[in-house]
Amino acid sequence: MRSRGKGVDKKSGRIFHSVILCLLLTWTMPLCVQAAAKGEDTLPPHLIQSVTQQELYEGMVALGMLQCPVLKVSDCEKAFENVKECVVRVNMGNAYGSGIVWEMTEESVIVATNRHVLDYWQETDSFLYFQQGHYMDAHIVGVSGKYDVGFLSVDNGQFTYDELEELRSIAMDQSVYEQLDSGDEMFCVGAGPGPEVGELLFHKAKLEERARYIEEFGTKMLYGYGFARTGMSGGGIFDGYGHLIGMVTGGTLQNEVAGVPLPAIVEAYQEIVCCQTE
Helix, strand or coil: CCCCCEEEECCCCEEEEECCCCCCCCCCCCCCCCCCCCCCCCCCCCCCCCCCHHHHHHHHHHCCCCECCCCCCCCHHHHHHHHHHHEEEEEECCEEEEEEEEEECCCEEEEEECHHHHCCCCCCCEEEECCCCCEECCEEEEECCCCCCEEEEEEHHHCCHHHHCCCCECEECHHHHHCCCCCCEEEEEEECCCCCCCCEEEEEEEEEEEEEEECCCCEEEEEEECCCCCCCCCCEEEECCCEEEEEEEEECCCCEEEEEEHHHHHHHHHHHHHHHHC
16 A cells, blocks of 8 residues: 655654545426406416426536535534445555545536545546446546645546436535534544445544644644544545535544645635636
């Protein structure tokens, strides 16, 4: 299993190891109302306008119906049952990592992962495994030069519309992130070890700081106490309700975990993906 190396947090003397690879159903039925002339016995025509599966899917995307649900009461175990379908395995030959379904659009499914995971990506032998049982080709949209973040795109043509409607993208809310406090419950989700592509790891954790500067990463990271194991890089860090708050990136032998904070992922997405579609 490959390693990204080590770095020392000079303030604490602790060593960080990067945790990496080894429509709304709407069809419109317009009502045609005719004002019957006085004394006439007329009926309005019966008109039915149907829509295609593509239009149904695009409507569901526009209305946010394919986004992962969130809980009203914090419960990490129950939230995991919702978010696990948003986490994918990134397979790259003999190496692997994790990713999260960041956004679903009319043309593609966008998956976010760590930049250091994509260092191993080769389109000749790399693919994504979705929890719904799909093995899909993808291509790199771009990587951030500032954050340990990159994005892959899967062409929707590889799915049927029924399959697309079974996928879920992560739920995110930056206002929720800004309200996080030390001691809040959170949990990490990423690909499990070994050849079993469908296995996911789930580890509860406690938030210490939502933005602590960590020298190895050269930037502020979401920081807390929990487990982050090999292969989980690029997976999600979620609050107890199921909101994405960060991306699993590294951990220590002292059960510390560090992740790219949500605002950094959003910034990278806007710079890399959104700029390419404008």
